[in-house]
Amino acid sequence: MKVVVQRVQQASVTVDGQLVASIGPGMLALVGISPEDTQKDIDYLVRKMTQLRIFDDAQGVMNLSILDKGFEILAVSQFTLLADTRKGNRPSYIKAARPEMALPFFDGFVQALEKALGKTVPSGIFGADMKVALINDGPVTILLDSHDG
Template sequence: MKIVIQRVSEASVVINQKQVASIEHGLLVLLGIVDEDTQEDIDWLCNKIVNLRVFPDENGVMNTSLLNADGNIIVVSQFTLHASTKKGNRPSYIKAAKPDVAIPLYENFISTIQNSLGKPVQTGEFGADMKVQLINDGPVTIIIDSKNRE
């Protein structure tokens, strides 16, 4: 699994001109899934996300986690995170998991992060054409791949 985390002062997701998710102060998490991903990847990433110290403490230093900052999360599935651009100019998405594998993992990811955070998590819709808006706070953007833990 590969994720892109963006610290936001606000973010939203619109599908078919209808807003389906909206937060202030928190994290927008873009999630890419491959066939080899497992619950172990989910558990490791969810723990990393909620405990990652990317919010300012009382001295303005990034030293506070999402849990301690009382932030919120939007999770958006994004198969294009696994694009290969090695050959030609058209990205290949062959590494991205097909829906029959990706949807259960996506749903488990959402459930696991909700349990880790202790409150509901907002989401986009798997496979939908989404308009994602955000104000990146900082800017802070972090990329994490669960296959590169060491």
């Protein structure tokens, strides 16, 4: 499981011209799921994301977590994170989980984030053609891979 975490001032998802989710300050999480992922991957990434110290303290040092700040997370399913580009110029997505496995897994990930944060986690619409807008703060962009942990 891979997650690209971006510290944002704000982020939103639009589908067919309709705003479906938005947050103020916090994290945008682009989430890629592989067929090998398990609940352990969810647990690892939720713990890592909620404890990641990427927000400024009073001295301007990245020393606070999203829990410390009380900010929000916007979660967006992103199968292209599992792209294999080693051969040719057309990415292969064979390493990404099929939708019938990925959708319930993504929903479980969002629910685990909600439990850890104690609040609703807005998300995009799985499988939809989404337009994601964000103001990256910093910029701070970090790739987390549960298979590395």
